[in-house]
Amino acid sequence: MNKLKFIRELVKKEAKDHDWQYHILPVVVYAKKLAKIYKVDQELAELAALLHDIGRIRHGDLDHNLTGMIDAEKILKDNQYPDKMINQIKQSIKLHRASQHVRPKTILDKIIANADAMAHFDILPLFFYWRAKKHEFPKILEWMQEKINRDWNKKLSLPAAKKIIKPKYQAIKLILKACKQWE
Ligand SMILES: [Fe+2]
Ligand SMILES: [Fe+2]
Numbered sequence: 001m002n003k004l005k006f007i008r009e010l011v012k013k014e015a016k017d018h019d020w021q022y023h024i025l026p027v028v029v030y031a032k033k034l035a036k037i038y039k040v041d042q043e044l045a046e047l048a049a050l051l052h053d054i055g056r057i058r059h060g061d062l063d064h065n066l067t068g069m070i071d072a073e074k075i076l077k078d079n080q081y082p083d084k085m086i087n088q089i090k091q092s093i094k095l096h097r098a099s100q101h102v103r104p105k106t107i108l109d110k111i112i113a114n115a116d117a118m119a120h121f122d123i124l125p126l127f128f129y130w131r132a133k134k135h136e137f138p139k140i141l142e143w144m145q146e147k148i149n150r151d152w153n154k155k156l157s158l159p160a161a162k163k164i165i166k167p168k169y170q171a172i173k174l175i176l177k178a179c180k181q182w183e
Helices: 003-014 017-037 042-051 054-059 064-078 083-094 107-122 124-132 137-155 159-180
Strands: none
Touching: 003 017, 003 042, 003 054, 003 064, 017 042, 017 107, 017 159, 042 064, 042 083, 042 107, 054 064, 064 083, 083 107, 107 124, 107 137, 107 159, 124 137, 137 159
């Protein structure tokens, strides 16, 4: 098995079903799409996308960009990836969260942050399902609104990513507005 395939299988095995299928996999697909547009190496983009949430998968949400850097480094080193690639991937993992004050710097950082946000727009009903277990309906609506606006305004920095997501952003906004009128 080649090393990229090995890492793909490793993440697939460790991520819970819904996380792989509805988050990691879409992030990989979007990252590769953006990498093609912005002329970034496909394997580099796929590895960064596969590993961007490894910290969350293994250790929980808190500071998962930082815990993820450490785990990603080990996984990539074990698979004999060159240091330059490892460092680029580590930085993109560190900077993938819009909630952090540091902004993505390189094109790879931006691709991962953008692909991460793009994936959210495809699984909104699933987010709804997860959140509904913990919150009242108006709170869920507020959270969804906050989430899509943060993704749209802060994470989607690449024009190509914004163009792909725009119809979904507008549709979601319209639906949220429709829901809110009954409050
Ligand atoms: Fe994350
Ligand atoms: Fe993510």
